[in-house]
Amino acid sequence: MSIDVTAIIMFHHEGKLGTPSILSFQKMVDHGRSAGLKIEAITVLDRPDEETVRVVDSFRDAFDSVLTIDSGDLGIARNFGISHASGSHIAVFDGDDLWGSSWLARAHSWSVNSKIRNAILHPQLVHYFSASDYMVQSRDHAAPAGSKSFHFIHVDSSSIGFDKRAIVFNNLWTSNCFAHRDVFKAFPYKAIDPVSGFGVEDWMWNAETLAAGIRHAVVVDTVHCVRIKDANSLGVQNSRQGLLPPIHLISKQLEL
């Protein structure tokens, strides 16, 4: 039985926040399966703490495979999960976020209907949210002053006026994406190299694939909900170390 999509969700130290993520993940996988997709659900635990292990264990039935790795590196952990994937398409997820239930189905449909094998797909809207916003909660249509929540709208790299040089200064797409397995094979995530000072694996991956001519496309009517990270996340720790993507390696391809 060939697998259409392998959905891989990564866990580190998410603890109790893993519960809503797994529920959302389950709902999304179920929606995809009812749309006729054969979906393989994998979770990768990278140096997990006890609470995270307990949470994942309590949802053991949600996964076809539970993999464990000891790397402490987001890129290496993703590559590890991808290496165990059987699906023709792969979708990666971070373990404290949530995703619109239609994401897998719509993304797969886009990929098949467009016949573009090597595009990287992103949701149309990323809804960033923070629990701290309870302190400023609005009772009407006006966004509360001091709210940390915001919307990040992905832009298709093939859209008119898209300037790929913008990726020098900031990441243009979030890390939870969907693509044919060949894309991940051709462009494995790079490990963070604290010694050399290079990091931010998803930013660099986006820059590298963009520079190589891979289209970053947007699937309409899809949403990811990203939890604004606290200090314990690997991403925030890397940011604190001042690590930057080695953008100079692809300066020429980006026509800088």
Next chain:
Amino acid sequence: MSKPRDIIKKMAVKIKRNKPVREHYAPAFDAEWYRRSYPDVATSGLDALDHFMRFGDEELRSPNPLFVPAWYKGQYMNDGSKFRGPFQHYVAIGRKMGFAPNPAVDVDFVRTRYGLKGNDDVLTELLSNRKIDFISAWFSRSDYKVLNADVQDHEFPEVHFAQYGCHEGRKISAFHVVVEGAALEKMAAEPFSKVVHSFIADGKPFSVLHLALPESLQAEILEQAAIDPDVTAFGYKALSGLNRFAGNDIDKRDLIDYRRLLDDVPMHSDVIIILPCLQIGGAEKYAAAIAQAYRDSKKFQVCVLTTDAWRADDQNALQNQMLSGIRGCHLSSLHENLRRTWKPETALALLLMRSQPKAVFVINSDLGLRCIKQHGRSLAGVTKVHSLLFSESPHAIGSPYSARYLRSIIDYSTVISDNSASIETWKTRVGSVFHDRFLRIAAPVKLASEEQVKVLIENRLQRKRNHAPPRGLWIGRWEPFKAVDVLCEVAMQSGIQIDVYGTGLPEQSTVPPNLRLMGALASSDVVPFDKYDFMIFTSYFEGMPNTVLECAAVGLPIVASDVGGLRETFGHTLIKLVDMKAETSTIVSSFVEGITEVTAEKEPRHSKRCWQLRERVAECHSPENFKREILALAGDHHHVD
């Protein structure tokens, strides 16, 4: 032949057709409001409606609080119509055609929403029905009042919108904004924005934009909120009102004009020098010397970046000969572009990495040093990073940088000084494993020719023979840390004329009369050294004072504060050094004694001292040595293809 009765009948019909009829006006005419709004009606002696029909309509007066005549005329009466006024046009044609009385009303919407029948007049209904809130799909009277506190007491806030609100870009609702034509293109690029209405007011085009999220996306988000309520912790009703931006809109996300930044730093700049600003000072002269050294080699393209706000005289500073080395470089100011972003250090680091220079010199730039502190590890993987710290005085603006940054930059950067005294102090603040990161590169000083020095010495000796009173020279920025208080005291006590050249000079009346304030110098080349018998240098803190070196290069005797690297170059006998840690009175006396000694010095000791000064400068501050040491700092980084 027509009978007279028929003719009169025809005339009556004709009159009836062309004259406005009171009964057509009356339902929508608010006489009491009209009299209140236009007090001159009372003195006219006319009935309010008569006044309006005869004069008011033509004068663009409103017949009621809802009808905006000026707007109506601009919107609908462009056909050269022969109607006396906008309301006559409305009564005769507009009402039947479904024209709106003001830009916020959608006549069809009001009819449908409030169940008006075919003959019902929308304007009359809006005036009489106080329960009507939405007068179009996008204008709610209550929303407009809530969002605009100064309109809360208006019964018909849509009139405020028509007359003022649209011009001021007032918010209409949580999801609607109004923009004028010129701004439309920019606003229409906002994600999920849609133009829902357009109108003309005062001859300008306006559009109402709907900014709400599509319902499909709202539904997806709310579905997740059912799993985790944190998703809408801000209050689910405000979902459409959250800040939003397109992922590639770096300008809005990071408040950076990134295209301009990429232009500001040319790709393949071989050497990048980062300064706070351009002014005439030791750090800037040193930077200019670095730039000149690389440019002279003809192998390096040099880019100079300033990171602080330019001051009014910075452009003039660039014209000064002392900064000529910078003039031939690509020069950009980053301040304006980076001042609003929350991460200027990161933007600067990415810019430097993208250029892959062979060397980066950060000279006294706070932003530059923060960039090394935050991202030095990444930068060091791409280029050679060198930090130069000047102005170790706590009184000098923004410093001392060594105290603030030394420990966090030493991992990734060499730290360069023009004098060993600073380096020895810095070494005490870091582990010995880092000691080899410190470099002393003496500032280059151009020597005067032997012939020039001979002439200067002879002129000086001649003045002595003629018993001419000695004259002194002081050069610098007039700032407290330059011990200008001591200078004034020395002038008063010694009675000797001292000419002061520099910037920031005070009014002449505020200093002793024998302290002559001469103004700024275009370059050290223009100092009339032949007029002076000695140089006096006062300062409480210093690294390596360039002005002293330049005077020594022409063999001018010197009395100086014992600061910075002066001992390193001159020892303790070649120039008269004054201990600045003593009491002020002692300091002043020491200066006066020193001046007396150097000016009284006889031949051959005087000439010997002058030549020795020049030789010391030649040995320690050779431009050739400087060039060689600076060029060695550029790495072998190749541009990665």
